[in-house]
Amino acid sequence: MALKSFVEVKSDSHFSIHNLPYGIFKHAGGSITTSRPGVAIGDYVLDLSEIHSAGLFDGPLLSNSDCFHQLLTELRLEIEVLSVASEVLVERSIIFAVAYMMKSNLNKFLELGKPAWKEARATLQKLLSSAEPSLQKNASLREKALLPMVQVEMLLPVAIGDYTDFFSSMHHAKNCGTIFRGPENPINPNWYHLPIAYHGRASSIVISGTDIVRPRGQGYPTGNSPPYFGPSRKLDFELEMAAVVGPGNDLGKPIDVNEAADHIFGVVLLNDWSARDIQAWEYVPLGPFLGKSFGTTISPWIVTLDALEPFACDAPNQIPKPLPYLAENISKNYDISLEVRVKPAGEEDSFTVTRSNFNHLYWTLTQQLTHHTINGCNLRPGDLLGTGTISGPEPESYGCLLELTWNGTKELPLGKTTRRFLEDGDEVIFSGCCKGNGYNVGFGTCSGKIVPSSP
Structure with a gap:
């Protein structure tokens, strides 16, 4: 059976389920705008942080990795460490961490290598396929994770050292x-x-x-x-x-x-x-x-x-x-x-x-x-x-x-x-x-x- 996405993909779209390219995007979905990793599918961006938080990256290489939301983890650690000192430092740490979050990138995922990339691709193609209900039938998760591309701003996908x-x-x-x-x-x-x-x-x-x-x-x-x-x-x-x-x-x-x-x-x-x-x-x-x-x-x-x-x-x-x-x-x-x-x-x-x-x-x-x-x-x-x-x-x-x-x-x-x-x-x-x-x-x-x- 030919692979088909439950997300509508127009015939002239560059972003079919056979593609699933990676990028970093920013979406004004609340009081704080953060940058996140995503893949393109049709006219939508799939938020990989939301997919990971929902436990849908369940393979051996990615289930315990923070590569798709590591900056959220770093934010919590920053607050925990500095909260011991004073409330002022907590406030400063939040400001610092939020500023740092704007620099989210795919480098940690890239560093994991080809086996992790293949695991992610297989997982995403399964989740987005018309035969898989876990995302397709979960209206709450779809609303959080599938964002119209016209509502996002794309950023540099990686931190380029050289x-x-x-x-x-x-x-x-x-x-x-x-x-x-x-x-x-x-x-x-x-x-x-x-x-x-x-x-x-x-x-x-x-x-x-x-x-x-x-x-x-x-x-x-x-x-x-x-x-x-x-x-x-x-x-x-x-x-x-x-x-x-x-x-x-x-x-x-x-x-x-x-x-x-x-x-x-x-x-x-x-x-x-x-x-x-x-x-x-x-x-x-x-x-x-x-x-x-x-x-x-x-x-x-x-x-x-x-x-x-x-x-x-x-x-x-x-x-x-x-x-x-x-x-x-x-x-x-x-x-x-x-x-x-x-x-x-x-x-x-x-x-x-x-x-x-x-x-x-x-x-x-x-x-x-x-x-x-x-x-x-x-x-x-x-x-x-x-x-x-x-x-x-x-x-x-x-x-x-x-x-x-x-x-x-x-x-x-x-x-x-x-x-x-x-x-x-x-x-x-x-x-x-x-x-x-x-x-x-x-x-x-x-x-x-x-x-x-x-x-």
């Missing part, structure tokens, strides 16, 4: 190399031997819907003049996805490439906004810095690798063969259709500028993670590994304006207007979805609007 951005699309690497170095030798020889990356800035990663302030910085000088300084004139998006790390590794102990999937909880959409003029002037010899660190946007829902497994496909044939530590027994990507729309400032409509696919990546997620640790670097739960811009072979599948306008030498039509790079007021919307047999496994959207540079 962020690394890779450069794993051969088409993107070739186009960038051609633009900046010419067509004779667009891709440096090392690119075919290792997943190139740089360390990004975790503090400026924001949730979808957050405005992005146009960055200020230096650009290439003209003639004998000093370098330009001011608002970026070449602001760009980058169509990426990112792996969310689950269990990490000890310092000095690399992760085997054939075990790397056990260290990846899931995937999000990622827009690594780029100031191309700032980047071009600063990147030699140490690479990206201020041209990237001003803002990176991620989608709120983490789609698990288990949900993506039906859409696994062969990764590209890698020539030359990778070194043994990067040679996978099974090398796979995922068939995830990706789209970028731009809504020009002052316009009501948005326009599709790119259609690409995750399967265009040359280096796989597992190769990226393994290479990251091969020198002994330790990853931690919640770390984010961006794929780099995902461009396809055709112009309409290029993943950034740098490629779509060939560094501003061409105009990109957007309805009645055009763009070479982003202008203030422009909104960029990413979406990603896998098409199953009568259902979708999608990521929702990842959006951000450009606002003028700070004075």
